[in-house]
Amino acid sequence: MIWDWVRTEALPGRRVTGVRELTGGFSNHNVAISTDDGNTYVLRRYRGRNACAVEAALARRLAGVVPVPEVVAADETGRLAGEPALLSRFRPGRPLSDVLASADAGVAEQCGRAVGLTLARIGTVSFEAPGFFADASLTPGPPGVEPAAGLDDFVQRCLAQGDAAGHLTAGEQRALREHAARATALLVAVHGCRLLVHSDYNPKNLLVDADHGRWRVTAVLDWEFAFSGPPLVDVGNMLRDPRPPGFAEAFVGGFRDAGGGLPPDWRELSAALDLYALADFLTRPPEHRYFQRALHRIRELLARTG
Template sequence: MELDGPIRDWLSRHALPGRRIARTETLTGGYSNDNVLLVTDGGERYVLRRYLRRNSCAVEAALARRLDGIVPVAEVVYADPDGGQAGEPVLLSRFVPGEPLSRALTTRPAHEAADLGRAAGEALAAIGRVGFAYPGFFDESLSPTHLEPTAGLAAFVDDNLANGNARDLLSAAERDRLLDIAGAYEPLLAGVAGARQLVHSDYNPKNIMVRGTAVVAVLDWEFAFSSTPLFDVGNMLRFESGYPPRFAAGFVSGFERGGGELPPGWRQISAGLDLFALADLLARPSDSRYFQKSLAHIRERLDQRGPEQPNLL
């Protein structure tokens, strides 16, 4: 792909002075960002991150510095959070060789699944060792906003159902059922309110790079905040049934071995916390990458619960 003039000028003047970009390649991006592989004429590889909807450049750059030596992350080379130099917010980091865990789980021998799970669990435990003064969502200096991330699930689900495309794709009975479930979770989530550990908030195989059975980088920190690691446990286990056998058990084992704490009822708590993310996905355009998958997941879980079973996903 061709780089815009202002960004190419920013690279040559500020981010990579003295280096010439010999090749570019579009990488898989997310709903809120776009990623481009840059290869210099000397063979060095970098990733240029452009922010399409949500400017989390300052937060991601600050987290990369904070996590150095604690959690494997891509090294940030240069960042322009306000776009004053590049014309838009951009972040340049070193490319981390490896493969996404999502690919490894589909191509590796089955016996590696447990080891890959343990490595992902241990990396998550390391993330949780980073603490903050209080829970909340980060400003540009990584100061949490004091807004409790575990509170208000039913209202959050209701708002996303009312304003998103799921309103037209879920039946009235399905919407009512989902709201009942969100309300039933709230007393459980109150038990983890006040936690103030680092949460990645999109911790799943597509954002974890591995070499062999070791995690070499955790990517995409744009949604990170301060709360309980059970948000990330729920995210990872959302599609547990689709992983190779023993991966999920390895993940849980690795998380505990790395020092992560799983309180009584952690499976229901983590599933309830993950409903925040699922509701947010349902508010996105119906042709976005994960909308249909999230919708199908919610319907599947609703169908699994009969009237005699607890009113929880």
């Protein structure tokens, strides 16, 4: 049914000449579609949470702000396609994760600066309140919610609901709760922030390319987790894992130079905000790679902070 929608509704008058799977898209299924007029598109099918309406609305709002794939067609409810589906124009570029895997210091610095500049531009988009998006209106909600509040309770729930007990010692769990309590108090400083947050801003969701010898961001992908809140969430995400020499410093410098807000304690704040994601990963199955990564990063965090 979905291919009928592609041919008759999304791309009428064009013939599909090729289909290939795309890497990435851990929560969704993405394929590249070639047509007889020489164009290429990306069909996004939603495996779990249906974020089609939100992603389509954000793509339209971000046009001219940062490079995002142009929406060609969207069936937000799946009424015509049989399932929620989003068709966008294919964007050129290489995954930043692939580029950084073999980057020298010069390439890493250029990419870092470009990624920081792009993040600062994302943060120029503001909303009336903090909160989460539920539909194409991009109205943050529910009313009165503060995304950066209650970290201590969130960590406690993740420890209780996940399989952390079999992998973190009782002492490590206690230390994590104590750290979360301290971080909760620290995060009061970012309450009320109502800027656009990608919430999965890392190298696998960024395409880059060299333009006349200078690396630039050609697309920011996968906006399904975006919300209204503090951009330091994305800073913490990008700096969570080790990066090639020169990348992190250039990323921070590019972000700051383009107007991104970095208070004196930004490192502590961004790490505290990133703990939401690390704790959430503890609710994944133990064999999941994100579960194992979260254990490693949490142990590093506790070692640094005592």
